[in-house]
Structures are given as structure tokens and as C-alpha cells.
Amino acid sequence: MGRRRQTLTEDKIRHLKAGSGIHRDDRVGGLFLDVGKFKRSWKVQGTAYDVLRSDGDGGHEFADRVDMRHTLGQWPAMSLDEARKAAIDALALMKKGIHPARSSVGALYTVEDLYNQNDKRLERDGASEVNRRNIMGNATRHLKDWMPKPLAEITTDMVVERHNVIAFDDGHPEAARHLFKEFSAAWNIFRELNRKLPECPVPRRRLYAKRSMEGAEDKPLHGDEWSRFWQHATEHPDQLKGLSLKFNLLSGTRPVNTADLEWRWCDLDAARVNYPGSVMKNGARFVLPLSGAMLDVLRQARELWDGPLVFYRRPAAPGHKRWREQPTRERQPETGEWVRTPRPLSGLVGHRLRHSHSNVCRALGIDQDMRNMLHAQRVEGIADVYTSRLFQFPQLLEAQERITAEILRRCGVAGGK
Structure with missing residues (x-):
């Protein structure tokens, strides 16, 4: 009987027997009050589909279904109306695959997670091993210090600065172009699954001057x-x-x-x-x-x-x-x-x-x-x-x-x- 949905009111909550267990709210699906012997906690439970979850080894993997539960607060410090509003917001995050305790997916995942998930996606889509190895190699070579950083910390200024270092200071414009083209593609695909992720920090405009076609690398030899x-x-x-x-x-x-x-x-x-x-x-x-x-x-x-x-x-x-x-x-x-x-x-x-x-x-x-x-x-x-x-x-x-x-x-x- 304790798990049956019921219309909760402040008066009903006040008279619930200590230790009576879970009492679900019929106004907001997923919201329930867990009545213990010494405290009464507002909790919310939701389900997300086709999202990323921890693989147990410090990384993340795709999952068809993930169940989440989150404690909103204690009664009476959090009233019934406040609990319902908080539950609606928490359920919206859960549907996107974001745990309410970590409301910013940009703070949850790192650049290394981004590339690992992109590599798994490429493998699943049948990409060649050479292509996958080159993408990971580019990232390891040029973005090694970025790997442990949360995605939320990567800004457009950082992207432009790193691009200029690779393209101009080191003299590798093609390597810089390939690197951030791959970075942008991985970010945008990852964002389709996690809409809470901010927009890709790679600017849409060209980061480097257009290469002169005189002596272009794809032009056959001629004459002398x-x-x-x-x-x-x-x-x-x-x-x-x-x-x-x-x-x-x-x-x-x-x-x-x-x-x-x-x-x-x-x-x-x-x-x-x-x-x-x-x-x-x-x-x-x-x-x-x-x-x-x-x-x-x-x-x-x-x-x-x-x-x-x-x-x-x-x-x-x-x-x-x-x-x-x-x-x-x-x-x-x-x-x-x-x-x-x-x-x-x-x-x-x-x-x-x-x-x-x-x-x-x-x-x-x-x-x-x-x-x-x-x-x-x-x-x-x-x-x-x-x-x-x-x-x-x-x-x-x-x-x-x-x-x-x-x-x-x-x-x-x-x-x-």
C-alpha cells in the first residue's frame, strides 16, 4: 500500500507513520516521499534511453536504458510544492541522460571521454583501424594537456590559441586543420546525445589563411x-x-x-x-x-x-x-x-x-x-x-x-x- 500513488498533502505527510516506507505522488510521476524512522526524504526516479554511462573503468559507454534516482531534500525543510517543482526539473535532466547531481554534462565528461566515445562510434560504424588510430594519434600528439580537462572548460579562445601554435609557431597548418576538424565532428555528434553540452568551441570561420594554389600539394609535377x-x-x-x-x-x-x-x-x-x-x-x-x-x-x-x-x-x-x-x-x-x-x-x-x-x-x-x-x-x-x-x-x-x-x-x- 505504501508504494501506491496517492494525493499527497502537507497534512497527510505530517501524519504518516514513521518507517512506513515509500509514498508516491500522483501529481508528478517519479516523485515519492521516503519515510524512515527518523527522517522523511523527497526523492525522484527517472529513466533515460540511448545515453552514456560509466563503464566502471573511468570511461563511459552507450547504454540502451539507464535508471536514475536522486534525493531532492528533506521534509519539512522542502515543502510539497517545492519538491514537485524540483522533481519536474530533475526528470527533464534525466530524460537527457544527465544525472541531476551533475547538471552540467560539460563538467561531467572530459576531452579524453569525448575522443574515447568518438572512437567507439567510429568502430561501431565500421571505420578503418588506420583512420581511428590517426584521429587518436592527432589528439594525443597535440592535445595531451587537454585530455583531463572537463569539456566545459574548453573555450573558443583556447581553440584559436592552440590552432595558431600548431599552424604558425610549429609550421603545421594541415595538421591543425585536421585536428580541429576531427575535434569539432566528435563534439557535435556527442552533443546530439547530450543536449546539455554547450556548443562546440571551434569557430565556424576559417582559422587560417587560404593556401595559395601555386605549387599545391595535389598538383602533378610538370616541366623541369x-x-x-x-x-x-x-x-x-x-x-x-x-x-x-x-x-x-x-x-x-x-x-x-x-x-x-x-x-x-x-x-x-x-x-x-x-x-x-x-x-x-x-x-x-x-x-x-x-x-x-x-x-x-x-x-x-x-x-x-x-x-x-x-x-x-x-x-x-x-x-x-x-x-x-x-x-x-x-x-x-x-x-x-x-x-x-x-x-x-x-x-x-x-x-x-x-x-x-x-x-x-x-x-x-x-x-x-x-x-x-x-x-x-x-x-x-x-x-x-x-x-x-x-x-x-x-x-x-x-x-x-x-x-x-x-x-x-x-x-x-x-x-x-
């Missing part, structure tokens, strides 16, 4: 840039770095795949590199045919270095894009103004080399599907690499030899040296 690039790679003070640039151009692989190339994936006798799917952007394994000039580059690298990586003496940090980490601005000590500085060879490293390789493929009339196979891109109707009879490895190796010969001709290299 071919010979200038090859000379730059040959005369590079770090011989391994110079060899990696040559291999990047001759293979057409993504720069990160060149940087992460390991000797255990290389089969020089079979003239191929067997990339595992875990390091590829599309998550599928990839076999790269090696032309004669590419084999020469790898053999030269082996003579210089016998570590686990082919071209680098240590692994790259997660999210660290070596091919974009060249300063493009510098501060003038006299005036304090930022002045754009040209990159060496106007950005002749990175995706320009991949696109240059693709441009040579088109110039030689190589079929689109075969180009996709050479560049580790999906081919319509093929579930995995080299499963179609039309694209056997010998044919791809022959095409790679033709492409290499044309690249060396454009670079003005005699005999592929």
Missing part, C-alpha cells in the same frame, strides 16, 4: 620540376630520405605507406611488396609490383640501413604526417608579422608524387582498373586484390616497368640511376 625533384632527392643530405622520395615517386604509393614500409613485407626475389590491410587506407591487403629501378632503390636502402623499417630509423608517431610537416610561415622578428615562406621545391613531396605517378599512367594509356590496382584503390566488381584473371601480377609488373621508364625519362635519368 621532374628533373629538379630527382636532383633534390639525389643530393638530399639524408640518403635514406632521398631514397624514400624516389621510391614514393616511382611506386605512386601514399606517403604514409612509404614511411611505414617494413623489410618483412618486401619480397625482392618476387619483385613485390606485400602490404597488410592494417596499414592501408581502405583496409584491404595490397601487393605492390616492383620495377627494376624500384628494386635498385630498396637495395641501396638495405646497404645504408638494416633496421625493421626501410626508409626511417624509427616509427612515425600516430597521426604524424611527415610529408606535410614543413613550415610555410615564419614570424618577422622586427615587426612580429607572419610572412609566408616558400616550401623547398614548392611542396614536391607528398601526394604530388602519387598524383604525378597517376598522371603518367594516364599519359601511357593504362586502363583505369589497372591504375586502381596499382594505386591500392577499389576496383568495381573485384572483392580483393588480384582475384580477376584480367589483372594478374605479371601484367601489373609489366605496366609498372613502363611507368618507371617514362618517369625516369621525364626526370632526365639515363639508365635509371
Whole structure:
């Protein structure tokens, strides 16, 4: 009988027997009076659906249903009318997945929680492991001191200041752009589940000057840039770095795949590199045919270095894009103004080399599907690499030899040296 809903009044409450237990109010669903032997407490109980809750390890996870209970106060210090008003406000928070005792979700969750939940969402949506690792790596690298901070403490001024440090002081504008694009996406998706969270502190306007299209990173090499690039790679003070640039151009692989190339994936006798799917952007394994000039580059690298990586003496940090980490601005000590500085060879490293390789493929009339196979891109109707009879490895190796010969001709290299 004590749990049955009833119309509570101040007079009824005054005459309730001590220790009679729970008495529910019929005016506000979820509000009840817990009558003990020595005190009478106003409490409210509610349910939230599809919200975040603690996973027991310091983080949070999605839950289909969460029941919450909260003590509002003691009778008679809190009257019946005051308890009903407080219960309505508390139930509204509970429906959003926010415990009334922690009414600010921005104070409840930290930046680390934000990225952990975003990583779980990406995994649930089928995102590749490489993409997820890069996002977490960017955050760990550039926002390490932000991780324990509550979301409510992150302001627009902090975002702009950190962006300027990464983009201008450190000279990594692309890293800054990617970092806060990912941060903004994670915040806005998190806010859809927790409307109590404040708006994203990343301003909607551009945080950095628009990059000049002259010598853009996605523009293929042309004219004398071919010979200038090859000379730059040959005369590079770090011989391994110079060899990696040559291999990047001759293979057409993504720069990160060149940087992460390991000797255990290389089969020089079979003239191929067997990339595992875990390091590829599309998550599928990839076999790269090696032309004669590419084999020469790898053999030269082996003579210089016998570590686990082919071209680098240590692994790259997660999210660290070596091919974009060249300063493009510098501060003038006299005036304090930022002045754009040209990159060496106007950005002749990175995706320009991949696109240059693709441009040579088109110039030689190589079929689109075969180009996709050479560049580790999906081919319509093929579930995995080299499963179609039309694209056997010998044919791809022959095409790679033709492409290499044309690249060396454009670079003005005699005999592929």
C-alpha cells in the first residue's frame, strides 16, 4: 500500500507513520516521499534511453536504458510544492541522460571521454583501424594537456590559441586543420546525445589563411620540376630520405605507406611488396609490383640501413604526417608579422608524387582498373586484390616497368640511376 500513488498533502505527510516506507505522488510521476524512522526524504526516479554511462573503468559507454534516482531534500525543510517543482526539473535532466547531481554534462565528461566515445562510434560504424588510430594519434600528439580537462572548460579562445601554435609557431597548418576538424565532428555528434553540452568551441570561420594554389600539394609535377625533384632527392643530405622520395615517386604509393614500409613485407626475389590491410587506407591487403629501378632503390636502402623499417630509423608517431610537416610561415622578428615562406621545391613531396605517378599512367594509356590496382584503390566488381584473371601480377609488373621508364625519362635519368 505504501508504494501506491496517492494525493499527497502537507497534512497527510505530517501524519504518516514513521518507517512506513515509500509514498508516491500522483501529481508528478517519479516523485515519492521516503519515510524512515527518523527522517522523511523527497526523492525522484527517472529513466533515460540511448545515453552514456560509466563503464566502471573511468570511461563511459552507450547504454540502451539507464535508471536514475536522486534525493531532492528533506521534509519539512522542502515543502510539497517545492519538491514537485524540483522533481519536474530533475526528470527533464534525466530524460537527457544527465544525472541531476551533475547538471552540467560539460563538467561531467572530459576531452579524453569525448575522443574515447568518438572512437567507439567510429568502430561501431565500421571505420578503418588506420583512420581511428590517426584521429587518436592527432589528439594525443597535440592535445595531451587537454585530455583531463572537463569539456566545459574548453573555450573558443583556447581553440584559436592552440590552432595558431600548431599552424604558425610549429609550421603545421594541415595538421591543425585536421585536428580541429576531427575535434569539432566528435563534439557535435556527442552533443546530439547530450543536449546539455554547450556548443562546440571551434569557430565556424576559417582559422587560417587560404593556401595559395601555386605549387599545391595535389598538383602533378610538370616541366623541369621532374628533373629538379630527382636532383633534390639525389643530393638530399639524408640518403635514406632521398631514397624514400624516389621510391614514393616511382611506386605512386601514399606517403604514409612509404614511411611505414617494413623489410618483412618486401619480397625482392618476387619483385613485390606485400602490404597488410592494417596499414592501408581502405583496409584491404595490397601487393605492390616492383620495377627494376624500384628494386635498385630498396637495395641501396638495405646497404645504408638494416633496421625493421626501410626508409626511417624509427616509427612515425600516430597521426604524424611527415610529408606535410614543413613550415610555410615564419614570424618577422622586427615587426612580429607572419610572412609566408616558400616550401623547398614548392611542396614536391607528398601526394604530388602519387598524383604525378597517376598522371603518367594516364599519359601511357593504362586502363583505369589497372591504375586502381596499382594505386591500392577499389576496383568495381573485384572483392580483393588480384582475384580477376584480367589483372594478374605479371601484367601489373609489366605496366609498372613502363611507368618507371617514362618517369625516369621525364626526370632526365639515363639508365635509371
